[in-house]
Amino acid sequence: xxxxxxxxxxxxxxxxxxxxxxxxxxxxxxxxxxxxxxxxxxxxxxxxxxxxxxxxxxxxxxxxxxxxxxxxxxxxxxxxxxxxxxxxxxxxxxxxxxxxxxxxxxxxxxxxxxxxxxxxxxxxxxxxxxxxxxxxxxxxxxxxxxxxxxxxxxxxxxxxxxxxxxxxxxxxxxxxxxxxxxxxxxxxxxxxxxxxxxxxxxxxxxxxxxxxxxxxxxxxxxxxxxxxxxxxxxxxxxxxxxxxxxxxxxxxxxxxxxxxxxxxxxxxxxxxxxxxxxxxxxxxxxxxxxxxxxxxxxxxxxxxxxxxxxxxxxxxxxxxxxxxxxxxxxxxxxxxxxxxxxxxxxxxxxxxxxxxxxxxxxxxxxxxxxxxxxxxxxxxxxxxxxxxxxxxxxxxxxxxxxxxxxxxxxxxxxxxxxxxxxxxxxxxxxxxxxxxxxxxxxxxxxxxx
Ligand code: PFF
Numbered sequence: 323x324x325x326x327x328x329x330x331x332x333x334x335x336x337x338x339x340x341x342x343x344x345x346x347x348x349x350x351x352x353x354x355x356x357x358x359x360x361x362x363x364x365x366x367x368x369x370x371x372x373x374x375x376x377x378x379x380x381x382x383x384x385x386x387x388x389x390x391x392x393x394x395x396x397x398x399x400x401x402x403x404x405x406x407x408x409x410x411x412x413x414x415x416x417x418x419x420x421x422x423x424x425x426x427x428x429x430x431x432x433x434x435x436x437x438x439x440x441x442x443x444x445x446x447x448x449x450x451x452x453x454x455x456x457x458x459x460x461x462x463x464x465x466x467x468x469x470x471x472x473x474x475x476x477x478x479x480x481x482x483x484x485x486x487x488x489x490x491x492x493x494x495x496x497x498x499x500x501x502x503x504x505x506x507x508x509x510x511x512x513x514x515x516x517x518x519x520x521x522x523x524x525x526x527x528x529x530x531x532x533x534x535x536x537x538x539x540x541x542x543x544x545x546x547x548x549x550x551x552x553x554x555x556x557x558x559x560x561x562x563x564x565x566x567x568x569x570x571x572x573x574x575x576x577x578x579x580x581x582x583x584x585x586x587x588x589x590x591x592x593x594x595x596x597x598x599x600x601x602x603x604x605x606x607x608x609x610x611x612x613x614x615x616x617x618x619x620x621x622x623x624x625x626x627x628x629x630x631x632x633x634x635x636x637x638x639x640x641x642x643x644x645x646x647x648x649x650x651x652x653x654x655x656x657x658x659x660x661x662x663x664x665x666x667x668x669x670x671x672x673x674x675x676x677x678x679x680x681x682x683x684x685x686x687x688x689x690x691x692x693x694x695x696x697x698x699x700x701x702x703x704x705x706x707x708x709x710x711x712x713x714x715x716x717x718x719x720x721x722x723x724x725x726x727x728x729x730x731x732x733x734x735x736x737x738x739x740x741x742x743x744x745x746x747x748x749x750x751x752x753x754x755x756x757x758x759x760x761x762x763x764x765x766x767x768x769x770x771x
Contacts, residue, residue: 333399334655338566342495344576347563348583349498349644350554352505354436356588357638358613360548361595365606367544368536369528373592375542379549380581383757386749387555387718389577389736390725395564396573397735401655402558405565409729418720422558423656425713426649427672429557431680432705433649434482435687437642438474439466443614444635452631453622458615466688475684476677482646483673486654487666490566494647501640508637509590515630516597525600529592539771543764546757551710552584554645556717558652565655574738587641594634613638650676711765719758726751 338346364372398405402422406415442465446452455461465471485497516522550556567576595617599606602620606612621631650672657668686694687702694701725732726747733743763769 334401334565334659336490336566337568338490338495338563340568340571342491342499343563343567343571344579344583345498345502346494346644346648347554347560347576347580348587349502350559350563350648351552351580351584351645352502352587353554353641353645354433354440354638355548355552355645356584357591357595357641358436360552360588361592361606362608362612363544363548364529364592365596365599365608365612367541368533369596370530370532371534371536372541372545373529373588374532375537375545376549376588377585379542379546380553380585382749383546383754384549384553384555385577385581386746387550387721387754388553388560388580389573389738389746390721390732390750391555391560392564392567392573392577393732393735394721394725394729395561396567396569397729397731398561399565401565401659402561402652403656404659405561406724409731410724412728415724415728419558419724421713421720422556422561422717423653425709425717426557426559426652427676428679428705428713429709430479430482430646430649430676432683432687432702433642434478434646434676435471435475435680435684435702437478437639437646438471438476438684439614440635440638440642441477442470442474443618444632444639447618447621447628447635448632450628452618453628456622458618458622459611461618462611462614463688467690468688469685469690471684471688471690472681475680478643478646479673479677479680481643482650483669485643485647486650486669486673489665494651497647498644501644505587505637505640505644506590508633508640509587509594512594512630512634512637513590515624516594516601519597519601519624521601522597523600525596525598525606526593528600528606529596540764543761547711547715547761547765550714550718550758550761552588553581554648556714556719556721557649558717559648561721562652562655563648573736574742712762715758715762715765719755719762722750722754722758726755 394405394409398408400408402419403416406419407413485493554560596606598617598620602623604616604620608616618631621627653672654668657663657672658665682691682694683702683705685691686700699707738746
């Protein structure tokens with residue numbers, strides 16, 4: 323159906339080059355999830371056994387849903403709601419899929435705050451200030467308990483908006499073409515450093531030797547939830563990026579390349595964090611503080627630690643910013659499509675609102691602004707909890723139902739051969755929705771094991 327038939331919705335004319343699309347999608351997938359969350363949940367749920375489950379979840383559920391999202395975007399050639407309406411011919415799908423516009427908007431409110439922390443940490447590591455007192459926990463809580471995170475949140479949104487304003491090929495694509503290869507170089511340098519530390523072997527074997535007794539229903543659901551987060555699914559980002567993909571690009575091999583890229587980054591992050599933790603006697607499962615508290619202690623104790631620590635936080639900042647760019651593009655494409663606003667105006671409006679909503683998030687997490695804790699969780703934690711655990715699986719569920727049951731042209735757009743297509747359809751129709759609902763019920767605390 324052409325854009326004009328579907329209620330005057332205009333087709334997006336912006337396009338990625340083939341390599342630009344893969345790099346931008348990898349940039350979206352690789353982020354704080356790989357470097358900050360993946361290591362500590364892997365530590366918590368049994369090391370290599372968890373990593374294996376994560377791979378299985380990515381291949382069995384993640385890739386089929388990723389392909390579905392890319393196909394919706396390219397088939398619909400518009401923002402999330404535009405594409406759903408255009409492909410189904412029904413306005414109601416626009417309303418349902420609006421959730422996938424809200425989700426990245428709100429996720430950015432706290433994701434950008436953490437991105438800001440990483441920029442600050444890169445700077446204080448390079449200057450050596452991070453290592454001056456030796457009290458890393460105290461320093462971290464003093465930092466997040468102050469006002470400085472608001473400034474860094476602002477910087478991170480400013481960079482993100484500037485990239486988005488430059489457009490798809492000169493902004494998003496160019497940014498990722500510089501930063502994604504940059505990330506790989508940083509990862510390799512840091513991996514060599516980590517693997518050559520004395521005592522690194524223990525961490526390595528924890529990460530790479532599976533203990534299957536650690537596989538439980540709970541860890542499987544966490545692995546599945548993380549596969550979704552890590553591949554940026556359920557948030558409209560892959561649908562929006564899909565709208566800029568050339569018709570000649572094979573979406574199946576694109577999805578494979580994105581999945582493989584994400585996995586390689588997770589593997590390399592693990593090869594840095596586990597050996598480093600083991601070499602300095604740190605617990606890899608100690609939670610979110612691992613990266614900002616424990617690892618600085620490790621860097622502080624190694625030769626040229628300020629330099630390697632600086633590189634590590636720079637790596638996190640790059641990874642985070644290529645993800646914030648993909649998140650902001652979703653509401654920007656929506657504002658452009660739906661209200662006919664310019665890219666610049668859409669980016670300025672969305673980024674300003676996200677900045678403002680992010681301020682109380684930033685201030686709540688370290689306790690700088692009292693009164694922002696409800697039911698034992700800070701505002702920041704509520705955002706993370708509701709979005710990552712509830713809205714994201716729900717967004718994924720909507721995609722599977724749409725592709726599995728509502729959109730008849732999915733086969734053609736996905737471009738799979740008959741056998742693969744049947745398998746894919748089976749996954750998105752039956753397996754993925756059921757498992758995604760299980761993740762949702764589990765994450766929301768409705769079922770327990
Ligand atoms: N995939 C990113 C990460 O692993 O950090 C986070 C993310 C980006 C989630 C974009 C969702 C999204 F739409």
